[in-house]
Amino acid sequence: MDQNNKIERKLTLMHVVAIGLAYMSPMAVFDTFGIASDVSSGHVPAAYIVVFIAILFTALSYGKLVRQFPNAGSVYTYTRNIINPYLGVIVGWVTFIAYIALPMINALLADIYLSAGFPGIPGWVWIVGLIAIISFLNIFGVRIAASVNMLLVVFQALVGIIFTILTIRSIINGPESFIAIGDIFPSGEEFSGLFGAAALLALSFIGFDAITTLSEDTVKPKKTIPKAILLVAGIGGVFFFSVTYFMQSLYPDVSIFNDIEGASPEIAMMIGGNLFLSFFLAGALFSVFASGLAAQLSASRLLYAMGRDGVLPKKFFGKLHPKYNSPVNNILLVGLLSLSAIFLSLEAATSLINVGAFTAFSFVNLCVIINFFRHQGPRTLGYTISSLIFPAIGLAFVVYLWANLDIFSIIAGIVWALLGVIYLAFTTDFFKKEPPQIAFDELEA
Template sequence: MNQSNQLKRRLKLFHVVAIGIAYMSPFAVFDTFGIASDVSSGHVPAAYIVVFLAILFTALSYGKLVKRYPAAGSVYTYTKNILNPYVGILVGWVTFIAYLALPMINALLAEIYLSAALPGVPSWVWVVGLIVIISFLNIFGVKLAASVNLLLVAFQFLVGTVFIYLNVRSITKGPEHFNSLNELFPSNMEFSGLFGAAALLALSFIGFDAITTLSEETVEPKKNIPRAILLVASIGGIFFFTVTYFMQSLFPDVSVLNDIEGASPEIAYIIGGNLFLSIFTAGALFSVFASGLAAQVSASRLLYAMGRDEVLPKRFFGYLHPKHNSPVPNILLIGVLASSALLLDLRGATSLINVGAFTAFSFVNICVIVTYLKTKESRSLLYTLGHLIAPLIGLLFIVYLWSNLDLFSITIGLIWALIGFLYLTLSTNFFKKEPPQIDFDELEVS
């Protein structure tokens, strides 16, 4: 492999964790609380416990695979090498739609927040402005993007901590029906609602997997990327549970609020007045910005890996800036594509994320299972539990999530997959040409 065309190892563990948490967007917990509480009949904290335990099996599968393939392509690389090169390309294509959609969603959310605050400014200004800023930061290198994300994530957690404190104060000083803490698993709980809310909240954990695209830019990736995956998933799970535990204790029944979908801003106003509501809104904007920045980092690395393999035109997609060591053409292309947010709504963009994320989660677990079945040496009980039973449990949960997708999401996914299949058919001369393989030993010495 040409050493001048490699990403350089500049990221330490805390950089990778910051990008992963930013991508996951801690403030997503506030966006989904009202709806999840309604679906689960007031048991959002319990739903987060369920979804965290389920997602953890998939996180462990990512950790296993990144030790084998420390490359920028994530699930595309794993599937290509373990299952089949053509399948890997299709999986990478479908997965990319999630990386592409997240900058769109963040641009749309920025437009919603800022247009409400400054209605006189044309809404397109906020969409284009966000995309231009995050593209500019990403061009100057992944370490700068990671450092900015670290600051933005720290502010989000600070606002979240203040939110929890104000909730606790309201519980202890409020009227009689506020002075008891939420019971996690009451005897009369309806499990259909609990699992329905868990399926909805699974999207809160999208992000821990994106950091696998940074494997080539991380110091000691076989050690630090698996650690970062578990840290991001665990930190997110603890934060989501803690915030919703006290929110649910304060409002066991969200129907008393004026707007269930906008429950969190309303609660922020109730517990802290206009001052805290302003700070809370700033935290939401920082979350949108950080998530968009992290999503563009991940998407550009996935495209770079596919360009380097000549799955996509190498001259464009496999190019790295000689000074900043960043895939500038990919970053600019993603910025342009994300501008299509001007033509989409939140439902459409969210559907793209669902399809891409669930595809990635499914094939990561399948790859671990296939690796286990291909292993010829004797398998211990512990190895079987970790490499067969655990990914099977993870896969079953993802299948359950697939079953909860609406027809619109599935239709969009099938159309996108068909486009990828047609491109693959033509670009490989009807599957007669195989894409080149990556030499992972060379990656290790960079």
């Protein structure tokens, strides 16, 4: 491999965790609380426990595979090498739709937040402005983007801590009481709503899989990335449960709010007044910015891996800037594609994320299961549990998520996948040639 076209390893564990948490967008816990509480009949903390346990099995599958393939391609790389090269390209193609949709969602959210404060300015200005800034930062290198994300994540954590303190104060001084441990989980017919809310909240944990695209940017990726995956999932799980436990204790019935989908600003106003509401909205805006920065970074790395392999035109997608050591062409392309947010609704962009994320989760678990059956050594009880039972549980939960998708998401996924099949057929002379493949020993740390 040309050493001048090789990504430099600059990221430490702290950097990778910060990017994963930024991608996860911790402030989203406030945006989803109202609707999740309504669906779960007031058991949001329990829904987060369920989804954390379920998603943890998929996180463990990612950890296994990144040790085997410390490569920027993530699920694209795993699928093409373990299952089939053609299928790997299609899976990478479908997964990419999630990486490109998240910057769109963040741009749309920035429009919503800022247009409320500055109604005289056209919404497209905020969308273009956000995408331009995150593209600029990502061009100048992954270390700068990671450092900015660390600051933004710390600010979001500070907002969450103050929010929790104010909520606890309101509970102590008011008529409500803390939820008893035995009452966290519902009983009887309410269990169906609990799993419905868990499906709704599953994408809160999407950040842990995005960081696998940073394997080539990371020092000692075989050790660092698996640790980061579990840390991101664990920190997110503790944060989401803690915040919603106190929110649910203070507001067991969200029907009191004017808009359950936008309950969090009302709660912020009630517990902290106008000053805290301003601080809270700043945190929400920073969350959108940090998540968009991380999403564009991950998308550019996935395109770089496919371009370097020759699946996409190598001269464009597989090229690194000689000074900044970043895939500038891919960053700019992702930025341009993200501008389509001007013409999309928030619901449509969310549907695209669902399709891409669930595809990635499904094939990561499948790859670990297939690896188990191909394993030539002894299949001990521990190996069977970690390499067959755990990924099977993870896959079962993802199948449940697929079953809860709306028809628009399914159609969008099928159409996008068909476009990928057509492209692959064209570039491989109707599947007579295998897609090119890079030698992974050249990527070892």
